[in-house]
Amino acid sequence: EQAPHNCQRCLRAREKRRQARRETQNLGGAQATAAQREESPSCPSSLSRGTPPSSPAAGTRQEPQGAPGRSFQRDPLIKKVGMLIQFLLEKYTMEEPVTKADLLKLVNKRYKRKFPEILRRVAECVQLVFGLELKEVKPGGDSYALVSKLHVSDDGRQSSGGRFRKNGLLMLVLGVIFVHGDCASEEEVWEFLNGLGVYVGRCHIIFGEPRKLITEDLVQEKYLVYRQVRDGNLPCCELLWGRRAHAETSKMKVLEFMAKVAGTVPSALPDLYEEALKDEEERAQARCVVRCENSLHLSGVLD
Template sequence: MSATLTGICKGLPVSPLPVYRGRDPLIGHAPTRAHGLNATEQKTALENALRYFPSSLHEDLAPEFAQEFVAHGHIYMYRFIPDIKMRAYPIGDYPCKTKKAAAIMLMIMNNLDHTVAQFPEELVTYGGNGQVFSNWAQFWIVMNYLSEMTEEQTLVMNSGHPQGLFPSHAEAPRLVITNGMVIPNYSSREMYNRLFALGVTMYGQMTAGSYCYIGPQGIVHGTTITVLNAGRRCFKSGDLSGRVLLTSGLGGMSGAQAKAAVISGCIGVIAEVNKEALVKRHKQGWVMEVIDDLDQLVTRIIMSSKQRKRVVTVQDDSEEDMEEVSQTQTLTQAQKATANLSKDVINKMVSEVVQYMLIMEQKKIPIKRTDINKHVLKDNSKAYTEIFRQAKERLKNVFGLEVTELELTATKTKSKVYILLNTLDADTHSDFVDMSSEEPRMTLLLIVLSIIFMNQGEVITDALLWHILQKLDINCDEGKDHEVFGDVKRILTVDFTKQMYLEYTKIPNSETPIHEFRWGLRAHKEISKRKILDFVCKVYDNMRPENWNTQYREVIRSEGGREDQETAGTSNA
């Protein structure tokens, strides 16, 4: 079988028959079709498939096609899948007599492109059953007809079957198509399934069987309008900044939902059970990030909400949480709420809040007011401010931990997220590069933060970071654990992101998926940039910090513009 455009336009290859290669196990395939045909009807389906081939080949092809029918509920003729990269080639590359025919060829091959079609080997472009053709024999015959078509001919198609080239004129359509010719009032899903199995009809959806599929972009406008109108109806506002659109589906049409969320200004969270569909939309740029951890998703929503200047929550009781967060409770109000509670009850609640915060900090999960109320205080949430004040004092006086606030600001409300910082030993991480440390993950984190900080712009692509870590003999390959750190790639892209030490985001509209790393909110609070720069200086044989002009200025800026006197004196010496 020829792997050229000229070759696929020469007609159905029958002498010799192409080698049977079977289905590609690395791509998605259509589910087995229910047909309901009896033995006689199954024989008819086989005869309908064999009609495209010389009778001399029927003995060879009949058992193969029969097996396909039993296995998949339809005869797709996998043997005749063209051995060519299926895509839309430049229109001038197609062998034809009229550019209009070349345009049709281009659209057909675009509909069957593996990066476009849902089930390319079953000739399904989208929707689960949107067929371009019923079988691959039809593809070959149609491509041959189109290569021979003139401006005085019209190709007539009926549910994937080419009826032939008919004389017409230059002003007539070059192509006339009918698909799924059944009468709704006198048909049913079962009847359609039988007719499709027989090979006499097919469902072409809107743009699969008419060869003009353009992907989710064809529906993104309408989806965006729907999202905006939903916002106007539910929130009485066209401003969806920070709102969460929670939906599902990343198929050929529903893939537009993610982009519609971006255009509308809200945060889109789209669930998808089909990994192949998810990966395809991510590679195409319709989806910006892929997250498979619920806690990490919640953290990412909070961070995105902060960037978009509005508070969101994804709990089931989100309306109650939003109402609670929007209210400003004074200390006096909280004290009144605790007035009727005994000292023992208050101490118990304070202890439970402290214990909860210590557990969350141990897991490096940001602590939220709504979570404390929901999981600890519950019916006593009105006493939150007073209980939280006492819990903060106990954490500082007993454990040496400072409760530090990471504030996510909105136009009218404030949602507060907290972390705990060690105040007993300010030099905890001064000698952090210690491969024998009991906390090797912290060592890895600080190495990565050093690399990011020293990179121009304090941001680094994932590819460059992997390259630098490999140079340091820190293996980042998937499936291969580092002997000290473990699964480096997962720790950096999942664990540290969830803990807010790192931000890991996809660069929008990149042709191939490119991600960037930045310092996370927790890293900015817990880790001194001066110590990072001092460490780098030691690595470079005690080079002075001022030699890195950009990074040194950032250190001074992060410290409020006050230059360290000892460093300044050394510099002036």
């Protein structure tokens, strides 16, 4: 006998999804129009959902209806954010402070008025992704430095922070996979990461050798699935969420992370937000079924 699962929690989740659909319907149309008017920069948050590879094993992936709306907002500021992050990480490697004048040169005059917003987003991104804090060298001064947020023990040693550092890169990769329809080509993943200064074959100060971390370490830990497929006559590789990623996080959590990196909020990305809400509802229903079945087992009904 199938256990009932229409508990109050599930009903509330379903109603939340309906409400979000109504609230984001008009927002989605407005943003789509605005996106068409803007030039799409080569940057991490402007990833559109391209045509993904297909394979006999996985079947041919097709873009869902309305796929263009699933791309992140085309935001001209994110390119500047990425440039400043790369520059700051280089200075962090050399243990050198950075002046406001240095950063303004990278931003250029066109975005000078937006500098406070750009700097705020840089600070949030380096904290989320790299575990670093952007601080003023002197309060009220015009020089900045990145400071590690790793725990310092009583003997003066820093903890490795390896898990945290992996998490930053993992959340980015999971986000790219989600944006591209739950399966992203390796090329799409690196296109995104390059915008944050993470490159194949180049040792990263925070992540080490990033390709090994993504295609070996996180695969062995079951957070990612990395497999070879064929794109026409050419072999290529793609990435999917692994078993532990499905168990330990959710599309909503990943979307919230990616939205912060892009300087926006999840509900401003209607198609992705709708899918994340659907995932939350399905998870709530699955948990409810398990609870109901356990309750029936305990009462002896299903024994």
